[in-house]
Amino acid sequence: MIESSLLHVVLVEPEIPSNTGNIGRTCLSLGAELHLVGRLGFSLGAKELKRAGMDYWPQVHVVRHVTWGDFEKSLDSSVRLHFFSTKGIKPHWDAQYQRGDYLVFGRESSGLPDGFYERFKDRLVTIPQPGEGARSLNLSVSVGIGLYEAYRQIQIKGGS
Numbered sequence: 001m002i003e004s005s006l007l008h009v010v011l012v013e014p015e016i017p018s019n020t021g022n023i024g025r026t027c028l029s030l031g032a033e034l035h036l037v038g039r040l041g042f043s044l045g046a047k048e049l050k051r052a053g054m055d056y057w058p059q060v061h062v063v064r065h066v067t068w069g070d071f072e073k074s075l076d077s078s079v080r081l082h083f084f085s086t087k088g089i090k091p092h093w094d095a096q097y098q099r100g101d102y103l104v105f106g107r108e109s110s111g112l113p114d115g116f117y118e119r120f121k122d123r124l125v126t127i128p129q130p131g132e133g134a135r136s137l138n139l140s141v142s143v144g145i146g147l148y149e150a151y152r153q154i155q156i157k158g159g160s
Contacts, residue, residue, distance in 0.1 A: 005033040005061075007150050008102040009143055010081075012068065015041030015108045017049035022140035024049075024060035030151055035102075037065045068113070075102075081123055084146055085111055086136050088126035095125045097150035098157070105146075108139050 009027055014020050014036065027034045042049060044064075050057050065071035082095050083104045106112035117124070127137060127145050137145070 006030060006099055006154065007032040007097075007147060008035060008100070009033070009147060010035040010037060010071070010102050010104040011139075011143075012104065012112060013038040013040070013107040014139065016139070017042035018051070019108060019138065019140045021049045021051065021057060023143045024062065025056050026140070026144050026147060028056050028060050030147060032147060033061045033063060035063045035065060035071060037068055037071045041107075081120070082146075082150075083112060083116060083120045083124050084127065084142060085117070085124050086126060086129075087111070087117055088124035090125050091128050092125040092146055093149055095150075097153045099154055101150060103143070103146050103150060105139060105143055111136075 007030065009023060009032055011020060011023065011034070020036070020040075020042070024034055026032075036044075044062075063074075065074065080098065080101045081104055082092075082097070082101060084092065085106065104112070106116075125146075127142055129137065136142075
């Protein structure tokens with residue numbers, strides 16, 4: 001873990017390498033650390049991952065956790081987790097973000113693992129989608145929205 005990381009993005013079982021590559025670029029732009037948890041739907045050497053991350057990918061600080069349990073064991077007890085889901089009720093902008101928070105996102109096809117919705121129900125946030133016809137936003141778009149809102153709040157509070 002980078003002690004000075006402004007924020008952390010956690011992808012649980014991401015499936016699409018180009019999404020992860022784009023998310024890596026976004027993390028790099030904000031000094032955020034990227035955590036990849038569980039089974040990946042691609043190899044970390046995938047050309048699509050590197051194409052989306054462009055020449056930035058080698059600079060992205062990626063931490064690999066084989067299981068969710070391994071990820072949890074790596075955390076300090078004071079860590080704050082925010083779980084993004086279409087099943088959340090509280091809009092993501094109503095969450096109170098601070099330096100060092102972890103923003104957790106599920107897989108593209110099915111979201112977070114089933115047990116998370118009950119276990120972390122008080123920490124679920126959603127990105128409102130008032131339009132009709134789409135079930136959810138693209139994962140890399142969702143991460144960008146969540147990460148920049150957290151960054152905005154931290155800046156307003158005087159965090160650098």
